[in-house]
Amino acid sequence: MLDSRRTFLKRTGGMALGAAAFPKLDLSRADEIRTASEKLGNIPPEAAARDEDFWYHIQKAYRLSPKFINLESGYFSPQTYSGVEALCKNTQMINEIPSFYMRRMQGKERREVTQLLAGFAGCSPEEILITRNTTESLNNVIMGMELKKGDEALWGSFEYPSMKEAFIQRAARDGIVNKIIEIPLISTSNEDIIKKYRKSITAKTKVILVSHMTYLSGQILPVREICNMAHEMGVEVIVDAAHSWTHIDYRIPDLDCDYYGASMHKWMGSPLGTGILYIRRNKIKNIWPLFGDMNYDSDNINKLGHIGTRPCAIELTIADAIKFNNSIGIDRKEARLRYLKDYWAEKVSEFPGVIMNTPMDKERSCGLANAGIKDISPSELVNYLYNKHKIFTVAINAPDIKGARIAPNIYTTLKELDVFIDAMREFCYS
Ligand SMILES: Cc1ncc(COP(=O)(O)O)c(C=O)c1O
The missing domain is CATH 3.90.1150.10 (Aspartate Aminotransferase, domain 1)
Structure with a gap:
């Protein structure tokens, strides 16, 4: 998809735009990985995890500086070499047909990538939006929810600063109350963590913000159970999945959350500046756009994506990252x-x-x-x-x-x- 001259010509209706031939992407590495992956057969993932021959193929897919050992994949993870190539080619393709691309092709191609991403995430394309990062995804939700003076938002002191700051701004602007819980995370069991959230819910609690995997220590929180408990008490849940997306194996609906944001440039290795926002279908209409929009109905998630001229080449390249992740298996x-x-x-x-x-x-x-x-x-x-x-x-x-x-x-x-x-x-x- 999106990467061969044949597809390109199909997209442009075979128009001669003066563009040079777009060489086929070198996905040989992905093919090599797929072959290595097939060779592993049906052995359990834990056994595959120890197969150094297989992981050697993955290591070779990256071009990394030999000047230091990078044990900081939490900020962002590099793209594979073929991912960087795909980004360059997508950039080149758009620059050869600049405004033509933006006016005639970008909408359709973004829909195609969104469709692909929805399949990968396990949800409907109507429930997801490509954003630039977790911060944008969750600011859309936090700033756009209907919260009035006195309504309570509940979150742990260990949440990521950008989301805390969004809620703090809601408190300053709208008089909502932020109820911040302290949980000594490492020493607290999942049951006690859930209890702690439950005990902190009052009649005024409207929403919980919780990280799936904390940025401080990598601890995985029992978000599914927190969602179940919160829903029983009539409270919505926003999941910050910046670190869990494509790091641990789940589909978004498995979490049963109402709102979900993640950065695809973290563990997925998509280009820098790619994020995902999921909103449960019946909740979309409740969120006000952060950037004014008159183009979409209130129940259309695209109303939240009105950011102006978009970085299309980056968004197209998400397709390559999906392909790479699928060739390994989450x-x-x-x-x-x-x-x-x-x-x-x-x-x-x-x-x-x-x-x-x-x-x-x-x-x-x-x-x-x-x-x-x-x-x-x-x-x-x-x-x-x-x-x-x-x-x-x-x-x-x-x-x-x-x-x-x-x-x-x-x-x-x-x-x-x-x-x-x-x-x-x-x-x-x-
Ligand atoms: C838990 C968590 N949430 C959100 C973010 C913000 O991610 P981004 O800067 O890609 O929006 C981070 C960044 O490290 C994070 O660790």
Whole structure:
């Protein structure tokens, strides 16, 4: 789709636009991965996660700097080499037929990508919108919901700042009340987390904001259960899925949430500036657009996408990221990411002074985790890793979570993790 000269000519009705031939995308890597993937057969994802031959093919799909070891996939994950190629080709194609593309083709092509994305996410194309990131997706919802003075929004102190700030702005503008709960996450069971939310709901609570996977430590929260409980009490739920989207294996409807936002440039490896917004069909009409719109009916999610001239090449390239993720399988990706986390965490957690800030049980974490060292500031640890060993991570200095966030990805090799383990050993034993 979207990438061959034949498709291009079909799209333009065979018009000679003076454009040079668009060479077929080099998806040989995706084909190679598909073949390797088929070779694995039906072995369980946990077994596939340990098949270094298979993951070698994935590692080869990326072109990464050899100057440092990147263990910070939480901000954004690179595109594969073929993804970068697809982006260049889509950019070139649009630039050869600039306004023609925008006036005659972009609408249809965005609908095609949206359709593809909806299939990938497990929902209807009428319920999703391509945005630029989680911040845009969830600001649309938070700023657009009907909340009046005194209505309560409930969220944990560990939520991502952009969403907290949106609710704080609603409090300043509209007089809503933000009820912020403190949950010592790591030491609290899923049942107790759900209880904590339930106990904090009052007659005035209208909405809960909850991260599926926290950005501080990678802990997975029981969002499905929180949604069930909240719905029983007449409360809507917004899920911040910035880190769980294509990191763990689920379809959006599995969560049973009302609103959902994620960044496709994080774990999915789509181009920077691609996000997804999902709104349960019967809730769309309740959300006011953030950018004024008179083009769509109130129950059409496209009313929320009126951002002006759009970065079309980036949006088209989502198709390539979907293809790449499908060629691996999200179940295998989840298993590999968890395997990589377990690989380093099981060793590092034994070193003197190490404090794991992430629960290790399978349901409560995956590839992203946080490790601190007693009496050592997060920035000291992070600087040591980078300055001495050229290992790049990020310092997390939250009240109850202090450490380095370690986020390997499907392109990370075990050899790289061994360098990290050795560096941590050296620090802890010196
Ligand atoms: C939990 C969470 N939500 C939202 C965001 C914001 O993502 P973006 O900047 O892509 O909008 C992040 C970014 O790291 C995040 O970790």
